[in-house]
Amino acid sequence: MKILYFAIIREWLKCGEEEFHLGSATTISDFVKKRIEPRLNGRKIDGFLFAVNENLVDGNHLLNNEDVLAILPPLSGGASQFAFR
Amino acid sequence: MGKRSDAGGIATFMGLVRAFSGGRKIEAMELTHYSPMAEKQLEKLREKTIKKFGIINLTIVHRVGLLRPPDKIVGIVAVAEHRSEAFAACRFAIDELKKSVPIWKKEFTPAGETWV
Numbered sequence: 188m189k190i191l192y193f194a195i196i197r198e199w200l201k202c203g204e205e206e207f208h209l210g211s212a213t214t215i216s217d218f219v220k221k222r223i224e225p226r227l228n229g230r231k232i233d234g235f236l237f238a239v240n241e242n243l244v245d246g247n248h249l250l251n252n253e254d255v256l257a258i259l260p261p262l263s264g265g266a267s268q269f270a271f272r
Numbered sequence: 273m274g275k276r277s278d279a280g281g282i283a284t285f286m287g288l289v290r291a292f293s294g295g296r297k298i299e300a301m302e303l304t305h306y307s308p309m310a311e312k313q314l315e316k317l318r319e320k321t322i323k324k325f326g327i328i329n330l331t332i333v334h335r336v337g338l339l340r341p342p343d344k345i346v347g348i349v350a351v352a353e354h355r356s357e358a359f360a361a362c363r364f365a366i367d368e369l370k371k372s373v374p375i376w377k378k379e380f381t382p383a384g385e386t387w388v
Contacts (some may be wrong), residue, residue, distance in 0.1 A: 193306055194376035195387045238374070241309040257306055263370045263377065263388065 188250060191257040196235070199227055209252050215239075216246035223258070234261045279328055281355035283362040285348040291341040293388070296381040303336040303345065306374035310334075313373045317365060325361040327352035332365060334375065 191204050207222065215237050224232070236259040237244055250256060289301045318330050328351040335345055348365050352358035378387050 191306065193374065194304055194378070236374075238306070238309055241312060257309065257374075259306065259374050260376060260387065262372070262374065 188252050189255045191255065193257065194260045196232065196258055196260055199230055209250060212249050212251065214246060215244065215248050215250060215256065218250060218256075219246070219258075232258070235259060236261070278353055279351050280353045281351075281358040283350045283352075283355065283358035285346075285362050285366050286344055287346040287366070289339050289341045289343045289345060293379060293381075296379070296383060298341055298379050298381060300338055300340050300380040301343075301345075302338050302378045302380070304376050304378075305334075305336050310374050314369070317368055317372060321350075321361050321365045321368070324364065325350075325352065325357045327357050327361045330361060330365060332369065334369075334373070336375065 188207050188209055189204060190207060192200055192202060197203050209218075219232065237246065237248070238257040238259060239248055239250070239254050241255075241257075289298065291298055314332055314334065318332055321327070321330050329349075330351070331347075331349045333347045335343075339345060346366070346369070348362050348369075350358045350361040350365065352361065376387060378385055
């Protein structure tokens, strides 16, 4: 699975993209909590959005190894129904 | 578009880089985006706006990269039979763009840089 980072989270992680291999099906929320948040030094990504294969999805979306997951900081227009909480 | 005989009004919006924001002097602004999702979302927005307001056409142009005041950032043109729909479509398009298109802005000021 490829992950793309943009704007501020790209700066936090000092990385624009990575590859992960998923051993089993996992939701975006679980993946973020286990594999992304521990690397953020206490910073929170509440309000961030997720896109899988260029379509906005919520945290319950199940990921697979063929997906391209993009982690998107909040857009300037305000909160979205898809925002991570 | 102005040559269409049923076009009665053209409304436009132009977004610019401000020289000041929240009391801070803006020296530059960097816009980054998630291409190709941004392009897809812009096209979806265009189609949604045309359908919602029953207008003739809508054009959206958005720049990315490093800009300085008073550079143009985004331009929207709405063509409709009547001015009411043209104005409404133009307003809707810029409001929705900010909620749905993955573009981010970083402001550079004398005090440092901030994502806004």
